[in-house]
Amino acid sequence: MKKTERELMSILEERYDQFQKEDLRIFENLPIDKRTKLNDIMNRGEFLQIEFNKAYFEKDEKMIEVLSKINLQLGKELDEIFGY
Numbered sequence: 194m195k196k197t198e199r200e201l202m203s204i205l206e207e208r209y210d211q212f213q214k215e216d217l218r219i220f221e222n223l224p225i226d227k228r229t230k231l232n233d234i235m236n237r238g239e240f241l242q243i244e245f246n247k248a249y250f251e252k253d254e255k256m257i258e259v260l261s262k263i264n265l266q267l268g269k270e271l272d273e274i275f276g277y
Contacts, residue, residue, distance in 0.1 A: 223274070227274050230270070230274055231271075231274055234267050234270050234271060234274075237263075237267060238264075238267055241260055241263060241264055241267070244256070244260055245257065245260045245264075248260060
């Protein structure tokens, strides 16, 4: 059965609410210094996503390559926070 746009939006809202709850739970369990680092990484990640979307739209392969490298570094920083 094909879902309506309204039904799909409702599903996305539910998923986002669950995502936010899980995100908050993880955040609250971290020490303050790691919370600060995580917040910084999340802000940089959001910026990178915006820039990646621009580069993808403009088909700027070199920028995509640079952004991908930066994204890998953010991943390493996340690993350090969570001890992976």
